[in-house]
Amino acid sequence: MNWNTGFSALYDLKKVDPATWMDVGSFDFVSGTIDRTGTGLMESADLTMTEDPGECWVRVYLKARQESSGARVALFTGLTSTPSRSLDGTRITYAVECYSVLKSAADILVPRGYYAPTGSDAAQLVASLLAVGPAPVVVDGESPGLSEAIVAEDSMSRLDVAWLILEAIGWRLRVTGEGVVHICERASDSSAVFDTRDNDVVELSMTDAQDWFSVPNCIRVLSGDRYAEYIDDDPNSAVSTVSRKATRGGSGQIWMSDTASSVGDGESLAEYAMRILKQKQEPARTVSYSRRYRPDVLVGDRVTLHLSSVGINGEFKVTSQTVELGYGCRTSEEVVAV
Amino acid sequence: MKSIARLLASLRSEQKKSGSDYTGTVTMVKGGTAYVRFTGAEISDTPVSMSVDCKPGDKVRVRVANGRAWLTGNDTAPPTNDTEDIAVVKTENSALIERVRVLEKRLDEVPYILSGDIGGAMTIEPGATGGAIGTFGPEFLTPPNFFTELQTSNISPQIGRVTVSTESVDTRGYKISIHNASSIAVFVLVRWVAIGRLKR
Numbered sequence: 001m002n003w004n005t006g007f008s009a010l011y012d013l014k015k016v017d018p019a020t021w022m023d024v025g026s027f028d029f030v031s032g033t034i035d036r037t038g039t040g041l042m043e044s045a046d047l048t049m050t051e052d053p054g055e056c057w058v059r060v061y062l063k064a065r066q067e068s069s070g071a072r073v074a075l076f077t078g079l080t081s082t083p084s085r086s087l088d089g090t091r092i093t094y095a096v097e098c099y100s101v102l103k104s105a106a107d108i109l110v111p112r113g114y115y116a117p118t119g120s121d122a123a124q125l126v127a128s129l130l131a132v133g134p135a136p137v138v139v140d141g142e143s144p145g146l147s148e149a150i151v152a153e154d155s156m157s158r159l160d161v162a163w164l165i166l167e168a169i170g171w172r173l174r175v176t177g178e179g180v181v182h183i184c185e186r187a188s189d190s191s192a193v194f195d196t197r198d199n200d201v202v203e204l205s206m207t208d209a210q211d212w213f214s215v216p217n218c219i220r221v222l223s224g225d226r227y228a229e230y231i232d233d234d235p236n237s238a239v240s241t242v243s244r245k246a247t248r249g250g251s252g253q254i255w256m257s258d259t260a261s262s263v264g265d266g267e268s269l270a271e272y273a274m275r276i277l278k279q280k281q282e283p284a285r286t287v288s289y290s291r292r293y294r295p296d297v298l299v300g301d302r303v304t305l306h307l308s309s310v311g312i313n314g315e316f317k318v319t320s321q322t323v324e325l326g327y328g329c330r331t332s333e334e335v336v337a338v
Numbered sequence: 339m340k341s342i343a344r345l346l347a348s349l350r351s352e353q354k355k356s357g358s359d360y361t362g363t364v365t366m367v368k369g370g371t372a373y374v375r376f377t378g379a380e381i382s383d384t385p386v387s388m389s390v391d392c393k394p395g396d397k398v399r400v401r402v403a404n405g406r407a408w409l410t411g412n413d414t415a416p417p418t419n420d421t422e423d424i425a426v427v428k429t430e431n432s433a434l435i436e437r438v439r440v441l442e443k444r445l446d447e448v449p450y451i452l453s454g455d456i457g458g459a460m461t462i463e464p465g466a467t468g469g470a471i472g473t474f475g476p477e478f479l480t481p482p483n484f485f486t487e488l489q490t491s492n493i494s495p496q497i498g499r500v501t502v503s504t505e506s507v508d509t510r511g512y513k514i515s516i517h518n519a520s521s522i523a524v525f526v527l528v529r530w531v532a533i534g535r536l537k538r
Contacts, residue, residue, distance in 0.1 A: 148406075
């Protein structure tokens with residue numbers, strides 16, 4: 001199966017047994033979309049079905065067919081909720097919202113006074129927080145320890161605390177189509193290359209936004225009685241003070257402040273300041289486009305764009321995706337330059 | 339419906355970062371960290387930065403925000419609380435008062451009243467019979483002078499007369515006392531000498 005060329009798409013909707021996490025039955029559905037983001041519940045799906053599934057776990061499959069090959073890949077696994085009916089006199093359709101496998105962790109508050117202890121294995125702690133639902137949770141690699149304890153507030157769910165811990169250690173969550181939650185490092189390599197030659201999967205209609213004026217280039221960090229400042233004066237950075245001075249005729253400084261809530265283990269305050277500023281500078285350039293579906297590219301992954309004809313080259317991080325469960329499994333994607 | 343769900347999720351996420359205030363009891367203090375059991379908490383002693391001094395057992399106020407917790411107040415011993423200092427002063431005062439009482443009790447055995455401020459003029463007064471018997475000038479207030487004066491004044495209940503300066507008065511039935519708590523040391527010294535002298 002070559003995902004860089006066209007394919008025909010069919011879809012299956014299966015009922016999932018929460019005990020075994022295997023498919024146990026089928027549903028019919030008319031259409032749907034899957035939304036993926038990098039925060040919160042990370043993904044959701046909206047399905048239009050011809051029967052009421054009730055509240056259950058479901059899984060959506062893509063059956064891709066090419067001339068001599070094909071593939072069946074899971075696109076989404078989630079929990080159906082709040083079905084509503086539409087009646088047009090002859091047919092009844094059900095609009096079904098599907099929540100992600102992280103919903104269980106988002107529904108349960110942590111105990112009052114909960115905290116993640118200093119030096120604890122952060123990824124394992126996140127895994128234990130998320131392991132309240134039926135979805136398998138996997139830790140990929142060895143995570144750093146926590147340099148400082150993280151204390152939860154009363155209103156925080158297990159998922160909220162998990163995100164706090166992940167932010168502190170610079171890791172992320174990656175939810176696969178099978179509904180397996182991976183706790184892993186932030187992507188450093190590209191999962192896919194999109195160009196105009198062998199990997200020509202991106203549609204011509206694109207949006208390239210550069211929001212430099214809301215992106216900081218100076219940061220000050222306060223942590224207890226410690227203080228650090230970092231100023232991006234890299235002439236190669238489009239948003240640095242040097243670059244902005246040349247284009248704006250002013251000092252070009254845009255400041256942000258941070259309370260150093262997520263200093264990594266062994267990380268100095270200055271290093272933390274640099275890391276956070278780089279993260280905050282990521283939205284400086286946002287590119288939106290649509291392309292063919294690629295099962296190996298999820299939110300948080302990196303892609304390399306070589307679209308020289310439109311001046312878009314380099315590495316980008318995927319920040320959101322919308323997958324249309326229709327012809328060609330069209331995927332609308334938003335990426336930011338890294 | 340989808341957009342509403344997202345909006346609610348976003349609002350909920352923002353709400354969680356606003357910070358929360360708690361009360362609790364300090365269970366342990368280690369380094370710059372106090373371990374606090376929040377009111378209503380059952381399973382954990384939460385580490386809290388000690389921005390306010392505290393000790394185990396103190397009722398404290400805690401703020402949690404952005405994954406950090408720090409003390410904002412100590413209800414048991416607030417920073418402006420001088421209870422301990424007051425207790426110390428009371429103890430010291432009690433001891434002082436007790437010493438004065440003891441001395442006064444012993445002075446009751448002495449038939450003279452020596453009144454006035456150390457550093458100023460003082461007067462020997464009769465106890466029950468009334469009437470001043472003499473006035474001492476500031477030079478009298480230096481203990482050696484006082485002792486000398488007493489000795490040279492020939493104070494003696496047995497003799498029944500005392501000579502102060504140029505006056506000679508009947509001292510039978512008189513008491514000697516000094517009313518100045520701040521000069522208690524001098525008072526004690528003077529009184530003992532006076533008593534010793536008077537009892538001869």
